[in-house]
Amino acid sequence: xxxxxxxxxxxxxxxxxxxxxxxxxxxxxxxxxxxxxxxxxxxxxxxxxxxxxxxxxxxxxxxxxxxxxxxxxxxxxxxxxxxxxxxxxxxxxxxxxxxxxxxxxxxxxxxxx
Amino acid sequence: xxxxxxxxxxxxxxxxxxxxxxxxxxxxxxxxxxxxxxxxxxxxxxxxxxxxxxxxxxxxxxxxxxxxxxxxxxxxxxxxxxxxxxxxxxxxxxxxxxxxxxxxxxxxxxxxx
Numbered sequence: 001x002x003x004x005x006x007x008x009x010x011x012x013x014x015x016x017x018x019x020x021x022x023x024x025x026x027x028x029x030x031x032x033x034x035x036x037x038x039x040x041x042x043x044x045x046x047x048x049x050x051x052x053x054x055x056x057x058x059x060x061x062x063x064x065x066x067x068x069x070x071x072x073x074x075x076x077x078x079x080x081x082x083x084x085x086x087x088x089x090x091x092x093x094x095x096x097x098x099x100x101x102x103x104x105x106x107x108x109x110x111x112x113x
Numbered sequence: 114x115x116x117x118x119x120x121x122x123x124x125x126x127x128x129x130x131x132x133x134x135x136x137x138x139x140x141x142x143x144x145x146x147x148x149x150x151x152x153x154x155x156x157x158x159x160x161x162x163x164x165x166x167x168x169x170x171x172x173x174x175x176x177x178x179x180x181x182x183x184x185x186x187x188x189x190x191x192x193x194x195x196x197x198x199x200x201x202x203x204x205x206x207x208x209x210x211x212x213x214x215x216x217x218x219x220x221x222x223x224x225x226x
Contacts, residue, residue, distance in 0.1 A: 042219055043199070043214075059114075102214060104155055
């Protein structure tokens with residue numbers, strides 16, 4: 001299995017509080033992604049990174065920001081959490097030197113009350 | 114943006130049956146991904162294919178690039194195959210997936226003993 005961890009694995013927070021989710025990889029892969037998974041919508045891309053300090057928006061980026069200061073870490077921040085951000089968040093990595101697979105982390109279940 | 118349609122949404126079958134799950138997409142792609150997610154579990158990449166057919170054990174994936182269609186087959190199905198199967202393609206068509214994937218809503222498969 002690819003070395004990807006996410007922390008925390010579960011979190012309950014109140015509306016309006018900031019939340020940061022961490023994705024850590026030991027594979028030295030260039031590309032990292034944050035997706036959210038919701039019933040009826042499936043998985044959707046929030047943000048992605050194509051290198052240190054290089055990030056871009058995905059399909060559902062409103063209300064989220066990201067940072068990548070090291071190859072191994074990709075942080076997702078909810079500046080002011082809302083109930084609509086209750087979801088399961090998955091990090092993924094890929095090298096894309098050719099047509100490479102994406103490897104997914106275990107997920108973080110976030111509940112905003 | 115690529116659009117992905119999967120069918121069926123739900124499938125219940127008896128152990129030993131041959132299973133077929135279908136995936137169609139709207140924009141030409143470089144490669145298509147099949148993923149598996151067990152209840153409460155993480156997401157595992159099963160296949161990434163750009164042409165023809167791939168086989169891993171009892172799983173077979175085929176793709177027809179001209180028709181923008183892929184199928185996932187399970188031979189001699191077993192209760193442990195019960196999971197959600199998800200099709201994914203590059204978000205921006207032939208971009209190769211480096212800027213993220215877009216996903217079907219998944220097929221919920223239950224194999225009864």
